[in-house]
Structures are given as C-alpha cells and as structure tokens.
Amino acid sequence: MKMEIWKYYDITHKEHLVCNPTSIEKLNKLLDLMKLKSDLKVLEIATGKGEFLIRLIEKYNISGVGVDLSPYHLGDARRKAKERxxxxxxxxxxxxxADYKPDVSESFDLSCCLGASWIYNGHEGTLKYLMSQTIPNGLIMVGEPFWICKPPKEYFN
Known part of the structure; x- marks a missing residue:
C-alpha cells in the first residue's frame, strides 16, 4: 500500500510550526529585521502551515496570499488563521x-518562497517567477535549507 505524499508530510511535520528546518527564534529575528510598512500585499509560495504569513499579519498588518499543494498543511493554516x-x-x-497566476501580475509588495525553489526548477526560476509577481521596487525573499556540514553516511541509511 502506497501512502499519499501529502499525508506522509502531514505525519512527519505534525509537530512543526514551520515546515522548513529553522527555529522560531530565527523566524522571529527575520520578522523583526524586515521592518515592513503595514498594509503591504504579500505572496508566499509553498506557505505550508502559514506560520510565516500569519506572523507577518500579526506583526505588520499585511494582507496575504499563501499557496500550497498540501490540503493537510493548509487545513492547519486555516485553523491557525481563524484563531489568531x-x-x-x-x-x-x-x-x-507553479500554476498560480494572480488576477494582476506585479501586484505584490513582497513575494517569497522559503525552502521550495524546486517548484520553479531551482533558484533562477524561482527568482524569475517571484519578480513577475512583485511590484517595481518591491521585495523578493527566497530561502533554502542547506547542510552546515555534510552528515555521516549512516544518516542517509
């Protein structure tokens, strides 16, 4: 029996607030450093459980669009948004x-994709897509997970 991929990720990420390997402390530091104006319009591709967007709303009163393929993660995001x-x-x-096309291109003040550049076949494709959705002089944010040091061979077994 083959497990549905999004159910698998729901199980393996059940205890994660953010689906990418980062700490809440680092996320909060990033939010503090951003110093955004209120009422900006933000796009987040691969929003996961929506924690980044929800925290942006709480801190800066932005409006947001979060796009994700996982019905489970979006269910979590909707519950959190309704509560917070x-x-x-x-x-x-x-x-x-990759299929998201807003009604108006270049309509977001900030467009981001954190840990999911595979959606656009890598970093370059991700930057091109985000640029196409962002207003002139807007902000683009891309983040990728990386190894601080190569793990031992046993880790992959």
Missing part, C-alpha cells in the same frame, strides 16, 4: 505554486 488573525485579509489557496 480572524479578521485578516488572507487567502490560502490549495494548488501548485
């Missing part, structure tokens, strides 16, 4: 980020 930012202008869309 019930009146926010937040749209959570279940679809492949």
């Amino acid at each position: 930012v019930p009146n926010a202008d937040l749209k959570l869309i279940e679809m492949d980020g």
